[in-house]
Amino acid sequence: MLVRQAANVLELMEYFARRKRPATLAEISDDLDWPRSSTFNLVGTIAEKGWLYEPRARNGYYPSPRWLMLARTVADAEPLPDAAHALVTEIADQTGETTAIAALAGTSAIFLDVVESTHSVRYFAQIGDRVPVHASSVGRAILEQHSPEERKAIYRKIKFEAFSHTTPTTAEAIEDELREAAERGYQQSSSEYIADLAGVAVPLPVQHRRLSLVVAGPTSRCLMRRPETAAIIQNLMQRFASELASS
Template identity: 65%
Template sequence: MHVRQAANVLELLEYFARRQRPATLAEISDDLGWPRSSTHNLVGTLVDAGFLYEPQVRRAYYPTRRWLLLAQDVADGEPLPESLHELAVAIARATGETTAIGAAAGTHASLLDVVESTHAVRFFARVGDRIPIHASSLGRALLVQATPAERKALYRKLGFERYSDTTPLSPDAVELALREADARGYHQSDSEFLPDLAGVSLPLPFPARRLAVVVAGPVSRCLSRRAEIAQAMREAIAGFEASAS
């Protein structure tokens, strides 16, 4: 389901994040390809609600700090501990590859924290990016934490879209991948969703929340190193557990 009005609000916020300066109605309309009337209505609504203001009267608009304060209140309600970010940093440093922490979001895995590799050629990811839960090592490291009944219910919602020749296309294929990962000791992927991307994932031992960590990078650099990367991840997680106990 795609609600256009909600998507426009998010697109506008991302627009200002990129622009980093006020914009007139005409600039917003032209840059985003929106009709002038729709732009006027959306901006007017956000101004009335206190989310946009005019730094220079009747010339241009910019977001107020209300967005930041609301986001902070939301984050405070269920924060991701700083120690998990430190874990992601440690894994990225040990492996040299982009590292992310994710959680299930319906039929996808959503990235909650990202530490990018310093390599010029790397996995580019942002907090909030979503990955199909069946077509990624991160997704399966989350799926394995669900009960068989929960997974069965989720499979009924999945379209099992094919993204490449290596994408699992059925519940049986995903369940087989979970069993293979259990025997191997880690979850892995090879271009299942994004071309030329290899990933390694492990569930995270975090009470009351189902989280997982993924390390991903180009196939040319990571495919043959997956066992090595998994070992570095396990060592970092063991250190995390020891410091938390």
């Protein structure tokens, strides 16, 4: 269920991230296609709480440094270790494809760290992007770290939408995928959620968290290379194992 007021706050911050300069109430309303009254109420409330300010009188609003302070405090309390980012960077360099770390968020896998491929045709991804846990190799690499009982609880929340003919659409199909991946040594996908995208994913043990690491790119370049990509991931994870364990 989408709570519109909460979504609007997040949309407003994404708007400022794109705009990179102050905006008046009229500009916010027009650019985001919000009613003027709703814009006035929302912006006024956020400003009253100290999260927006006016850099110059009557020249528009802009997020205050309070956002940065909060984000730093939250990130410092549960950081990804430097070794994890170094691993992602090295894998992206050796495979030439977009590489990311993800965690479970409801019935989705959310990206916590991303290093994009330098190819002009690539998987475009950024931190905060979400993919369905049932329709992605990165999601299943998280699911395999849960007990059967925990997975059943997650399955009950999934709508099992079919995004393509390759999307697993039942709990039984997911369990079959997990068994096959256990024999293979890695999770894999092909156009399950995003057309013409192939991926390879593995669990990423970092401290107490259930994370996964995925390498994904166009099927034309990545589909037949999935075993090779998995070997690169596994070799580099062995190299970084001690650093990750000590983080």
